Amino acid sequence: MNNKTLFEKIWDKHVIKKIEGGPSVLYIDTHFIHEVTSPQAFKGLEKRGLPVFRPKQVVATADHNVPTLHQELPIKEELSRIQVQTLKDNCEKFGVELYGLGHPYQGIVHVIGPELGVTQPGGTYVCGDSHTSTHGAFGSIAFGIGTSEVEMVLATQCLLQSKPKLMRINVDGNLNKGVTSKDIVLYVIAKITASGATGYAVEFAGSAIRALSMEARMTICNMSIEMGARCGMIAPDETTFTYVKGREFAPKDAEWDKKLAEWKTLYSDEGAAFDKEYHFKAEDIEPMITYGTNPGMGIGVTGHVPQLSEINAKDKPSFEKSIDYMGLHAGENIKGHKVDYVFIGSCTNSRIEDLRQVAAFVKGKKKADDVTVWIVPGSKQVEAQAKEEGIDKIFEAAGFQLRQPGCSACLGMNEDKIPAGKYCISTSNRNFEGRQGPNARTMLASPLTAAAAAVTGVISDVRELI
Known part of the structure; x- marks a missing residue:
């Protein structure tokens, strides 16, 4: 009997054709699209005079470029406005369902797929967005694709893929x-x-x-x-x-x-x-926080930035460049370091459980005076649920700002940017140089660790405050 892994069971069921010595033609159950990686793909279809092959298996929403305040008003940033409008036009032209601004299902693509029940076990899911891997939590194969691949899936509902x-x-x-x-x-x-x-x-x-x-x-x-x-x-x-x-x-x-x-x-x-x-x-495992400029540069909150002697010779130049960008020093303790901004949101941590966890911790507490706190729900449904449960009132009393749904300060692609040189404790997924705005300094952490920093104004061990 052939013992298979979970991945192999799903993969084998979705392979339509194997190319000798090459990739496989993989069938895609659902294709998620948003405003950033779809315009060129739709343009490609238009050039070739092709329709979207299976529009009912495409789910569209606006998330990366949307403002998280006053979504009822026209978008101020020109590029963002054009991208969101282009998505709307393309969806109308090609018969794709769009959960755009103002729709009760609008939100971050990787939040709305699961909460709407679109994401299901055993399926294949793609999106022109690297964090499509989120949907794999359901026991499915889900991965990000490039813009030319977005076009391929729109045209054929299939993709050329090599088995990992x-x-x-x-x-x-x-x-x-x-x-x-x-x-x-x-x-x-x-x-x-x-x-x-x-x-x-x-x-x-x-x-x-x-x-x-x-x-x-x-x-x-x-x-x-x-x-x-x-x-x-x-x-x-x-x-x-x-x-x-x-x-x-x-x-x-x-x-x-x-x-x-x-x-x-x-x-x-x-x-x-x-x-x-x-x-x-x-x-x-203890509460973790990153100190560098890639997500692998993480330490326990009671730890210290590594000493040079603890770093491999080949990694030393990038390590030094990274801590220099972050304004940190080898060997220094991370706990007690000053924080300017706290961002709780993104496709990593903007679901109702994340907001509940933060609300339970901050109830009756106030944010530190010199810290700006943005809480950005992952979808209109999460936002509505937070209001229904009175979580918005807890945040308001603590001085936290509950904004409207979108990718927000996860990436500097909309109005929510962290100012240069400022430290932001973020519940998002990436801490690359300039990710949250030019020269912004990002430290990744859990919603609880972020909430602890919001209240104390410095990196804190949430275990001492619970």
Whole structure:
């Protein structure tokens, strides 16, 4: 009997044709698009006189360029305005459903797919956005593609893909208080480096992973791309099925029963072969924070910026350039470092659970006077839920600003930029130079660690404040 991994079970079912000595033609179940990587693809279709092959399998939303204040007004930034309008025009022209500004389903593409029940176990999902790996939390194959590939999927609902190598990362045991799924993934990336999973599809497994909620699992798969992985995935289980059931586009009635029976077969068989495997203990993980300019430059909050002697010779020049950009020094403790901005949002950590966690921590507290705090929900639905639960009032009382949905300060592509030289504790996924605005200094952390910094004004160990 052929023992298969979760990845192989889904991959094999979606391969339409194998090209001898080349890639495979892979069928794509759902194609997510947004305003940044779709205009050139639609232009390509127009040039060739081609329609969108299966418009019902394309889901569009505006997220990267949208302002997060006064969304009812025309967009101020010219490029952003043009991109959002172009998406609207293209969707109308090609018959694609658009959840644009003002639509109750609008939001960050990787937040709305799961919350609408579009993302389901066993499927293949692509988007012209690297963090498409988020959807793998449901036990599916999901990855980012380039603009020419966006065009290929729009035209054919298929993609040329080479099968990646397979890796399994096991995290077993119980997390300590104040430690979240964001800390797990930052810890793993710090251990295996930002290129440690290059060329691999990564399955996350182990008791600590199985104990996580769906939203926490999405955070882990979202950041699998930050260790170089092609995609990240977690086998579906009761947690997954309960989350999907009853959502807008989830299967109903007899179709649900049929799908559920299929989904229950989606796991890596005993004895299935992985090219590489890692094991980590949940107890070893403390609240994490990055100090450098790639997501692998992370340390526990009680740790110090590495000494030069702790860095490989070949990595020393980039390490020195990185801490110079960040205005830090080798060997200094990270705890107690001044913070200017706190950004809680992005496709990594802008779901209702993230907001609930922050609200529970800050209730009755106030932000530090010299810290600006932006909380940006991942979708209109998350925003509405936060208001329904009174979370907005807790934030308001604490001096936190709850904005409108969008990618916001995750990337300097809209009005929400961090000023040059300022330190921002961010719950997003990337801390590259200039990612949040020219010369902005980004430190990645969990929503809890970000909230602790908002209240104290410095990097703090949330475990001491809970």
